[in-house]
Amino acid sequence: xxxTLELLASAPFWVAVLRIATPLVLGTLGVLLCERAGVLxxxxxxxxxxxxxxxxxxxxxxxxxxxxxLVAALVGAAFGLLHALLTVVLALSQHVAGLxxxxxxxxxxxxxxxxxxxxxxxxxxxxxxxxxSVLPIPVLNxxxxxxxxxxxxxxxxxxxxxxxxxxxxxxxxxxxxAAAEGQGLxxxxxxxxxxxxxxxxxxxxxxxxxxxAFNAFYFNMVNGRGWxxxxxxxxxxxxxxxxxxxxxxxxxxxxxxxxLQQAGGGVFGLExxxxxxxxxxxxxxxxxxxxxxxxxxxxxxxxxxxxxxxx
Numbered sequence: 442x443x444x445t446l447e448l449l450a451s452a453p454f455w456v457a458v459l460r461i462a463t464p465l466v467l468g469t470l471g472v473l474l475c476e477r478a479g480v481l482x483x484x485x486x487x488x489x490x491x492x493x494x495x496x497x498x499x500x501x502x503x504x505x506x507x508x509x510x511l512v513a514a515l516v517g518a519a520f521g522l523l524h525a526l527l528t529v530v531l532a533l534s535q536h537v538a539g540l541x542x543x544x545x546x547x548x549x550x551x552x553x554x555x556x557x558x559x560x561x562x563x564x565x566x567x568x569x570x571x572x573x574s575v576l577p578i579p580v581l582n583x584x585x586x587x588x589x590x591x592x593x594x595x596x597x598x599x600x601x602x603x604x605x606x607x608x609x610x611x612x613x614x615x616x617x618x619a620a621a622e623g624q625g626l627x628x629x630x631x632x633x634x635x636x637x638x639x640x641x642x643x644x645x646x647x648x649x650x651x652x653x654a655f656n657a658f659y660f661n662m663v664n665g666r667g668w669x670x671x672x673x674x675x676x677x678x679x680x681x682x683x684x685x686x687x688x689x690x691x692x693x694x695x696x697x698x699x700x701l702q703q704a705g706g707g708v709f710g711l712e713x714x715x716x717x718x719x720x721x722x723x724x725x726x727x728x729x730x731x732x733x734x735x736x737x738x739x740x741x742x743x744x745x746x747x748x749x750x751x752x
Contacts (some may be wrong), residue, residue, distance in 0.1 A: 471639035492644030494647075497509065532747075
């Protein structure tokens with residue numbers, strides 16, 4: 442037990458928690474924007490892969506790191522625009538369109554990598570974002586600027602949703618699009634803007650992996666984080682503050698399982714297969730969803746296509 446308390450009290454452990462949580466925070470905020478407008482975006486997994494590759498490739502070709510982040514955001518926004526065309530304009534199934542976007546984005550990233558590096562066995566590396574090392578808080582001091590950006594976006598998006606006319610319009614479109622149209626709002630326009638903005642955040646979430654967490658692009662590096670973000674939105678009841686808490690909670694168990702594997706089960710005196718530790722954060726996520734999902738107040742128009750003039 443003393444070893445466990447020592448682990449939980451160590452600064453490196455919480456540095457790892459915040460680093461693991463960063464792409465989850467960015468991706469969850471992106472999904473939240475889409476779903477608040479009434480559109481489920483299951484393309485997040487592929488958009489994160491495409492953003493990770495595009496941002497890394499731009500930097501590898503000589504662009505500054507922040508330009509790489511911008512490229513990742515633009516790539517994410519482009520896939521978001523495609524998703525909006527399929528689900529908002531054409532009113533196709535949001536589930537099918539999202540999964541199609543994931544397959545398309547992942548395949549394009551894989552193809553572009555093979556074309557760009559046909560004779561490379563291991564991916565080239567770049568110089569990633571360095572820790573800020575200027576903040577008075579030790580845990581934040583070891584993080585990169587993208588982590589600070591993710592943390593600042595939480596109150597910013599909360600303010601946008603609950604304190605601005607644009608946020609009211611977005612929430613109204615997600616709750617009652619007919620009423621929003623009656624107020625002179627363009628349901629298609631608001632939903633499209635939300636999807637594009639949310640998908641841009643998903644692209645940045647992917648770029649964090651290649652421009653901050655690692656220094657190269659690897660296949661399967663997203664590793665299901667997109668699906669975790671979709672679950673975290675439900676856990677958060679579609680609120681940015683709770684989304685941050687959910688991302689930190691998942692990251693806590695993920696960092697913990699890594700330390701447990703390194704300790705060989707010695708932390709709790711248990712000799713367990715490493716698969717049990719790998720399962721830990723996902724099992725905790727399922728438990729949290731079961732507890733929270735029943736009383737979650739989801740947007741009433743979520744996953745419901747809307748055509749102008751319909752009632």
